[in-house]
Amino acid sequence: MYEQIASNRRRSVVLVLGAILLLGAVGYAIGLLTQQGPAWLIFGLALAVAMSAGSYFYGDRIVLASTRAREVTPAQEPRLHNIVEGLAIAAGIPKPRVYVVPEQAPNAYATGRDPEHSSIAVTQGLLDAMNRVELEGVVAHEMSHILDRDMLVGTIVATLIGAVVLISEFFMRAMWWGGVGGRRGNDQGGGPAAAILFAVGFVLIILAPIFGQIVRFAMSRQREYLADAQGAMLTRYPPGLAAALKKIAAASSIPMRSANNATAHLWLNQPSRVQGERMGPLERLFSTHPPIEDRIRRLEEM
Amino acid sequence: MTALWIALGVVALVVLSGIYLFNRLVSLRNRVDNGWSQIDVQLRRRYDLIPNLVETVKGYAAHERELFEHVAEARARAIGASTVGDQAQAENQITAGLRRLMAVAENYPELKASQNFLALQEELTGTESRIAYARQFYNDQVMLLNTRIQAVPSNVVAKVFGFTPREFFDIEDPVRGPVRVDLTHP
Numbered sequence: 108m109y110e111q112i113a114s115n116r117r118r119s120v121v122l123v124l125g126a127i128l129l130l131g132a133v134g135y136a137i138g139l140l141t142q143q144g145p146a147w148l149i150f151g152l153a154l155a156v157a158m159s160a161g162s163y164f165y166g167d168r169i170v171l172a173s174t175r176a177r178e179v180t181p182a183q184e185p186r187l188h189n190i191v192e193g194l195a196i197a198a199g200i201p202k203p204r205v206y207v208v209p210e211q212a213p214n215a216y217a218t219g220r221d222p223e224h225s226s227i228a229v230t231q232g233l234l235d236a237m238n239r240v241e242l243e244g245v246v247a248h249e250m251s252h253i254l255d256r257d258m259l260v261g262t263i264v265a266t267l268i269g270a271v272v273l274i275s276e277f278f279m280r281a282m283w284w285g286g287v288g289g290r291r292g293n294d295q296g297g298g299p300a301a302a303i304l305f306a307v308g309f310v311l312i313i314l315a316p317i318f319g320q321i322v323r324f325a326m327s328r329q330r331e332y333l334a335d336a337q338g339a340m341l342t343r344y345p346p347g348l349a350a351a352l353k354k355i356a357a358a359s360s361i362p363m364r365s366a367n368n369a370t371a372h373l374w375l376n377q378p379s380r381v382q383g384e385r386m387g388p389l390e391r392l393f394s395t396h397p398p399i400e401d402r403i404r405r406l407e408e409m
Numbered sequence: 410m411t412a413l414w415i416a417l418g419v420v421a422l423v424v425l426s427g428i429y430l431f432n433r434l435v436s437l438r439n440r441v442d443n444g445w446s447q448i449d450v451q452l453r454r455r456y457d458l459i460p461n462l463v464e465t466v467k468g469y470a471a472h473e474r475e476l477f478e479h480v481a482e483a484r485a486r487a488i489g490a491s492t493v494g495d496q497a498q499a500e501n502q503i504t505a506g507l508r509r510l511m512a513v514a515e516n517y518p519e520l521k522a523s524q525n526f527l528a529l530q531e532e533l534t535g536t537e538s539r540i541a542y543a544r545q546f547y548n549d550q551v552m553l554l555n556t557r558i559q560a561v562p563s564n565v566v567a568k569v570f571g572f573t574p575r576e577f578f579d580i581e582d583p584v585r586g587p588v589r590v591d592l593t594h595p
Contacts, residue, residue, distance in 0.1 A: 185528070189535025196447055197542035199440070199550075239534070343545070 115256040123159040126267045130155035162266035167218040170265050174365045176206035176228040190243050194250045197341045203227045212361040216373040217249040217258045225253045244348030247338035257330050261373045269369030328397045349406040356399045430566040437554040444547030451539045459484050462529050469520040480506035493576040500580045544578050551575045
């Protein structure tokens with residue numbers, strides 16, 4: 108477990124450095140593209156630093172807000188609060204804050220930078236569908252993410268990728284609309300050098316979201332199995348989470364309105380956006396979660 | 410000259426590893442103490458809950474006086490317990506008493522349906538599972554501490570500084586233990 112924590116700290120640092128490099132490169136490319144020199148590079152770097160600091164200190168709030176989670180009191184959700192408190196005791200950490208996401212699809216996630224600043228959010232659908240033992244299994248899984256600092260990496264990734272995707276999409280669109288003007292500029296004597304730079308910049312901007320996908324893909328799968336196993340160690344009852352995952356798998360066609368690419372990896376199970384959406388081969392390649400049937404099988408073998 | 414350096418090196422190594430082992434023992438002992446205080450907090454919550462629960466059931470089943478007295482007595486004994494073993498025994502009696510209380514409540518549909526009783530039932534289930542988790546955490550830490558105290562080489566440090574093995578907190582699992590309703594003795 109301590110190795111896991113250390114590895115997650117390393118990953119967080121690498122991620123932040125990677126984001127700074129990536130945004131620096133994108134900024135540099137845009138600078139060349141628009142022929143406005145290093146101003147864009149500096150802007151990109153400053154933005155990356157601000158984003159990293161923001162994602163470390165405010166990432167949890169951003170994630171909670173983006174999923175429209177609201178905090179609930181023990182009086183409102185006594186069962187959930189009792190379970191979270193019990194498992195925090197079992198894990199030997201302070202009790203995380205408890206949030207409910209107004210979604211019908213059963214799902215959950217944990218966020219925050221360390222166990223002292225952590226939150227667990229579950230959907231209304233999860234509360235409605237699960238019995239006590241199943242809910243305990245799910246909360247224990249999320250508690251393991253908190254113990255292992257998985258949620259630190261996850262939250263940083265969510266906010267950084269969210270921002271990178273947003274920015275590159277913004278520029279893609281800006282270029283699309285500005286493209287007409289740009290081409291006119293080229294005709295006036297930009298020459299082949301400008302065309303090459305344009306191509307490089309274009310490739311970089313296209314690559315940025317794919318990078319994001321790959322980083323996220325590399326992060327998530329193994330740690331889900333690990334959190335399943337660790338959660339089972341906390342409740343000492345693997346069938347609880349297995350039963351919960353079965354119910355979640357059965358309800359996987361229920362769409363989640365607040366689901367998006369930046370936060371998909373945080374959830375207990377991959378959220379689906381559209382009613383009855385089937386995963387295409389490319390989506391499967393970039394999927395952040397191991398197949399739920401496989402997770403159930405491993406739990407049942409424990 | 411070289412021999413002296415080697416000797417100094419060995420002494421430094423022994424002292425440093427001694428400090429390391431000592432610190433590990435101290436942090437484990439603190440975790441055990443912390444675990445015990447957690448159990449204590451949760452047990453106290455259950456003591457606070459019992460009078461409420463008894464009062465609520467009393468309103469519907471006043472003639473079960475013997476059972477109410479039994480539970481109250483077990484509660485008093487648990488509050489007064491001084492050793493881990495005594496405490497565990499008294500807690501088991503409380504658990505048994507509460508199970509009987511809940512079994513009695515089963516016979517009164519109006520009681521079972523009352524909001525007050527449902528809230529108390531959730532509170533009791535929550536408290537019982539918190540007790541179970543606190544016990545789990547405490548026993549895990551006790552096992553780690555006892556292993557350190559008995560295993561080479563930290564047993565030497567433990568002996569020098571007087572670390573003693575702790576007692577496990579053995580109570581019946583209130584959450585997932587089979588529900589046995591014992592009506593034969595008071």
